[in-house]
Amino acid sequence: MKKLSNISISTIEIFCQLYLKGSTKVVANDLCLSQPKVSRAISALREVFDDPLFIRKNNQLIATELAHHLHISLSEILTCSRSIEEDAIRKVSSAEPPIVIGTVPQLEIGLAQEIVNDAINHQLNRNIAISTTAWSELSEQQLIDGEIEAAICFKPSTRKELLSKSIIQHRGGYLVARSHHPIWDDPSIDNMINYPIVKLATMPFPANKSPIGVYAASQGKPMQVYATAPDLGSAASSLVNSEAVMIVGVKAAVDFLASISGIKAKKVDYSQDRAILKGFSYPTVYLWLKRAPDGKVISPMWLQKTLEAYIIKSHK
Known part of the structure; x- marks a missing residue:
């Protein structure tokens, strides 16, 4: 049986x-x-x-x-x-559809959790799915096609389907290198250009140029690029295992790097910072949001405010 x-x-x-x-x-x-x-x-x-x-x-x-x-x-x-x-x-x-935000690596740290926390504060689904994806030149079309909900980047969008909001400008960079790097004996820009540089894949400058690289070239000492990192974790690994240095303008990204054992960060002196940025405008962070045909922004107001607040907080 x-x-x-x-x-x-x-x-x-x-x-x-x-x-x-x-x-x-x-x-x-x-x-x-x-x-x-x-x-x-x-x-x-x-x-x-x-x-x-x-x-x-x-x-x-x-x-x-x-x-x-x-x-x-x-x-x-x-x-x-x-x-x-x-x-x-x-x-x-x-179940609510996942919220995907396109972002540059400098502004990715803690972004998903910030959105989750704010969603809960607005009495939305506690299990709301949030993820981030790397910002790229394709992000405009991804936003228009509904593949992402918003984008955080360093350049404005000219697409009429998108609202491109200027949120905040960087005001000063930070030198980042391994803790026992010789650069800390003399953290001047004329000494920085003696070492290779780690760049992030998305830089807040036209054509992804590095201002310190341009300065080095003007001094007849072109800087070597040790690595172009896709994210902060990869950048940290390169710094810990090399003589390379890095300059970062977003405070939240600096804090993340400095929290890693073996890495140190220090704000660049104002006069040195101005010399590095000679010929460059202060970098600006933009928030892209999709518009409806009538021009209204599609993203809910709570999400817009969350993203704006997150960007501003990341610079403090």
Whole structure:
């Protein structure tokens, strides 16, 4: 004899339908099954309970005494199964679509958690899905196509479908290098250009130029690029394992790098910073948001404010 646990929910459903309708043909039609499949399901139950369950009389299948008792329990199992299935469907259908933000690496640290916290503060779904993706030249189209919800970057957008908001300017850079780097004996720009530089893949300057690299070239000492890092983690690894230096303008990114064992950061002296930025404008952070055809921004106001606040906080 087989165990009841070997019997599927679909077999139990066939039993309950047959109990009510008394015809394998009607049950097969109602459940979109073949008659042989209905018959096999009942045969499986007969083997489990060692009972015919249904006896044919006048072209009608009549339930046995055991089948009468079983129907009460099996119909409860079927009801529970349907309830669980409906709950699962409701949860899936009510799940909010993920929010994806395109961002430069300097402004990625803690961004997803900041959005989650603010969503909770606005009594939204606690399980809201947030993720970030690297900003690139494709981000404008991704935002227009709805692949991302917003973008944080260092250049304005000219696309009419997007709102491009200037949020804040960097005001001073930080020198970052390994803790025991000789640069700390003399952290002047004329000494910095004696060492290779680590660049991030997205720089806040036209054509991704490095101001210190331009300064070095003007002094007849072109700087070597040790690495172009896609993110802050990769940049930190390069700094720890080399004589390279790095200049970063976003305070949150600086704090992240300085928190890593073996790395030190220090604000560049004002006069030195101005010399580095000679010929460059102060870098500006922009927030891109998608517009509706009528010109209104599509993103919810709470998310706009969260992103703006996050950008400003990251510079303090």
